[in-house]
Amino acid sequence: MSDQPSDASSRSETSPESPVSGDVPPASAVTPEPDGVVPPGDPGRAKAAGKPARASNAPVPAQDAGPDAPKVPAYLQAPPRPDVWQRRGQQPPPGVLSRLRPPSPPAIGPATLWSVLATALLSALLLGDGLGPNLLIVAVPAALGAFFSARSAGRELRPWTAVWAVGGLALLTVPALREAGWPVFLAVVSALALGSLALHGSRSWPGVLLASLGLFPSAAAGVRWGWQGVRARADDSRGRVRTVVRSTVVALVLLLVFGTLFASADAAFADLLGSLTPDVSVGDSPWRIFLFALGLVGALAAAYSAAAPVRWDGITVRPGKARNRVEWALPLIVLNLLFAVFIALQLVVLLGGYDKVLDETGLKLSEYARQGFWQLLWATLLTLLVIALALRWAPRGGPGDRTLVRSVLGSLCVLTLVVVFSALRRMDLYVDAFGLTRLRISVAAVELWLGVVLILIIAAGVFGARLLPRAIAVSAAAGVLAFGLLSPDGLIAEQNVARYHSDRTIDIDYLKGLSADAVPALDTLPEPLRSCALRNFERDVALQDAPWYSSSWGEVRAREILEERPVRNEGVECYRLGQETDERDGYEEDDSYDPY
Template structure:
């Protein structure tokens, strides 16, 4: 009959139990606390839907920590993350091993030439490996798990569409973060923030887990010879195929139709990509089968303050915000004449002067809200009403500050054009505004969903940022500014990615050729393979091939640059 035990502890044999000092046999029935604590009690961490119940450390009583406190034979404390770990996973299944191997092979063949649709192709078998491992461990996908997984894969579409590296980098990092949420099933603030660390924890564990599975199957009477023969065959094909491809150009061309690369020089790099792909897939699978339960980490509420001590500073801050917002509504949104009548600054100087201060003010307001909630009075319904009224007013006034900051940047862009920094900080300011709206909603309907909603809003923002193609947006806005004012920053346009080529193609000559020459230099002469070529790069190459940049006009690009800059 099974014996109740804590996850991670070995079973005690029956004979050893009978000889335990001071007692008879251990009961086979799990013990139940006499006064069980309700699931929604304050201070009890919220468990994931698929979590395995584990006794809390507080119920086990305190343990001494110094080494001298442990006499010979006494038990010592468990590792730091012992209470956060689930049961070790069972032996790895064949489907998980096959998916990890497929991830490594696709990484070796596709990722060496750049990042585009190949990253999404490699991520699919890695996701399948995690799914097979979670299914074997009895973890069923929940709606949030599916949302995180689908969102992570959707973010990997951005590198396939956009040539610019900076939105693609944000999309890849966000995809990894969403993948960690899908694997761990976290729902608290600490769980959402610490989730990616669980992937690092699963690297070494995943390697050992996968190696034990390979050894177990290799020693089997049926699958062992087949696996060994397949491994030897793959090694022989790779080594001799690469050598023959390097020796004969015709054979290399034939082999190039079957394999993405057949050069000996790239061999070590390809092997490294294979190893990284396999290890990454095994880490994801091990995390899915035995995740770290970050939601069991809790931070207790701060000491509740009295109403006057808590509310007075916030009410004064609200009054300051209200006065500032009244001035903004009267001056900033009044237009150019209002700015000239009120200040000695020009329209663009006034806009530039205050944007960064307002962005910092928005960030500090979020910090004030977090600290205010930690030390808020919690005496009863009256205190809750006070907290909602004061913080709700502060959030509403902060939204006006966000709108003022965005309006200032719009004024500045009208005067000086759009850049990557300017479009990025506006995107951040808008996202901070979304967070404030979510905080207001949490004050009305409860904050249980707030951590995951904030994470989802960040992912949606990064996805929208990539799909909108910021480099193309910058080029379109600056071309429109040139048509309105005759001013154009040619040096900046030449440094944009291939995503800006369609907008630059609409410029008149010789400005068009000067702008496209810089983009063409960044692309290079050789077109990459289909799986490593983004849609933005493909469109730019088609535009340049159809109407190549030419210096037909005797005016040089340097003279053109000066002319459009000082009109």
Template sequence: MGAGAYAHDLWLTDLRREPPSTVGTAVLWAALATGVLSTVLLDEGVGVNLFLVALPATLTAYFAARRAGRVQARPWTLAWGIGGLALLLVPVLRAAQWPSFLAVATAIGLASLALHDSRSWAGVVLSPFGLVDSLFKGAAWGWRGVRARAGKASDNVGSVLRALAVTAVLLLVFGALFAGADAAFADLLSRLVPDTSVGDGPWHLLLFALGLLGALAAAHTAAAPLQWDRYKPSPGSARGRGEWALPLLLLCVLFAVFNVIQLTVLFGGYEAVLDKTGQTYSEYARQGFWQLLIATLLTLLVIVLALRWAPRGGPGDRNLVRGVLGTLCALTLIVVASAVRRMDMYVEAYGLTRLRISVVTVELWLGLVILLIMVAGIRGARRLPRAVAASAAVGALAFGLASPDGLIAENNVRRYEKTHKFDLDYARGLSADAVPALDRLEEPMRSCVLGPLAEELGPATASWYEISWGEVRARRILEERPPVTTGPGTCVGSGENGENSEYHR
């Protein structure tokens, strides 16, 4: 255990830059602001508060990088930073937690890329671990800076504390007087100022520590990042042309035969599905989508391994590799189109769900990755790692901004208008983002769906920074047209094909 940890530390030491210089005053103040905003704003809900906390944390990293001499106007670094902040707008706009979680996780990944300025596959994949490595180092680094400045500024501590005490007294006294004089001002003050109590002290202290430590970790990483690009994995042993190409060429033939059948069946219409398979649209779609998704993932793995063991004898070998892998990628794109088409048929039969919209989004992104690999085969692979990371970030941002719950509700409402079938139980589990689409339903269906959603939302008691625009819009709709009380048995549905509990008109 000890020997392994020692070897691990030696390996990271080879990747580290020089230790950061003394912590700058601006870094400490920005980190303190991050901690204060964390304890004040990050309480129960998620909205614009995450974005506001991220701003001083970004400044902490910027000040640390500038003091270490690392600030350069590099387009990719700016793109990662701006993209990470843009992803934090998803919780501001959308009430659903699952796309917001994806956006926040992706924002952390982009922040790690911006701090490390990584270009290689190792850097793109391992950059987040650099933040973890700096978590405790950043805290110790910041503490040393505070102690150094405390000795120099001991004479000013008393004056600063007196100024803060006078400010607090003035704000409390006059704020209480104005709140007692005007109810509207009191209501505004209650929304702007967090409601805290003695019992919440440990929780707010934890939030302060997380914000402060997170900002210092980002600053330490910005000043002395792990240089993941130095890590060069050993290349695989080059194979002969015949040994390397034969399995891949046969795989391409298999793909080609499968794709010919897919094009015949999938684009031949409903009658072609019945004639060639003896199945319905929904049965045919459900049978194959997951297999095709796995096939796409395995194809990417095959491409990675093929590149590792590809022959490297000269221009002839390079042309062979490009030709074979390019053909495999092109055939895989048809498999991706087939999988997406199958999911479209499945949704047409059973409606849209969170799982279905998520997996089809992943399949589309995998198709984009394959396209990027094909472009890299022509123009060079130097930018491929960052291009793949950027495509994932853009996909997460687009997925969140598109409001998946809203799209699910919109699709299922249109399906109800055509088939008069609707999954009540599933619709009740959607977030407030689905309310505008569900509001178009006729009664009593509308109240059957929106009644539980309205109860879950409850009154607007959260502060302005803890709620999303989707929640605000949903409350406005429900206040203008509140759901009516339905009688017993009105909202009971029946199942369809044993899959959904549906309301039938």
């Protein structure tokens, strides 16, 4: 007999009935097992187990091409065609935030969880009655939660982070001190911007601008992160959670029982307890629930940003194409000459006096001051835009180009500072003529801050621009803080009262619309002006019974003044004062309207 296997035995080895898996080689390539060794689950090989094994170098018999030819196994079949609509070997590009944010932070820690819960509870209990010291009280546990989260993620407290954090908390003292809504709004928005800067730690222009926009990119991720941490800790420590819940319930029951007994035993203790505890009713439950959710989401977003901040500094803005010296410098030199001519004219006006200018132009003093201020304010803003664009396309060939840029732009900044001074001088003349209002003090403060920005730009040209974005952000926050602490409504009232004592003219109708911060200054007016100016404030104080945590110091001080010296009933006199018209030279009817 031949030593080659028969066709039957060959077909039995490659039969479709034989179990074939994707990682088993074809039958013709299988190395024969030793004699007497039968692989499990192979009946075809079991029948031929007694025959001697074929040598490894023996030729492989050809397969029959007849009608009983075996089917091609699945592992030998051609792979399916790929989907033509699917890109081969490419993943979808990552989003902007996924590229700028570091990997997922570690699991939320217990200290962060407790801080977040305290923030949510305090938000629900204290923020429903208005803004005051309560906003600062709520911000403290939120800041602690962010600190604990950053420490667990390995982030260190850097000097600029401390500057942003302390500045944000300082801005939240404005609602605790002032009653006026407009400086309070500016302070709260600026505090949120500084808090976001503290969490993200940005230093470039795109970073400072984008990082100060808030915690919106981290809101959804922070909620998911907090929920995962709560679930993990609840599964690992069910017994401790039950212990904490039982202890909290027992403590609340004891406080409620004994607090009620002591309050019924002593009226003074009852008043103290009533003033300290939040006034929570069933009717405002939806509002309290919303505040709880808002505090919870905000605190989680702050903690998540502290652990995994978005690196907004990763967004780079490529500089513009550098221009040659003549093309770049010629328009700016012409602008500098124009500024110089205008400033020379201003010096002539200061030396010759305003009367000569008014006689030549035919304008009144109020018209000259008002029109000039607004034009000079816009000139300052446009100059800052020109400087930003000029730096983008400035020549960058070598030391000579740097000297040219510093000389031309430095001269423009110095000349613009003189324009700022001229604008502030015109506003001072306008205020002397018509008094101080909210709009006038606001735009004057903006013009003054623009002057500070110009000084910072000059300093950056001398010492380097690495700190310029953060320095301008600090100047803006410091300006908002000073604006709130100086009490703009109080300054308006003081200036108008001083004008009344000098020339006996005052706009009582406008002063009645100020906040409670103006009460101390208006209290110095003689009767019946005092009662007419404070009548609205007394009604508001009588109707308002705000708790201590939502009452500013300005409101408390106004309440004390009106309780010591109540206003008189001067209805007829107040009506007569309202009908009087101002007959001063230069008065215009539309000037009395101030939307702010």
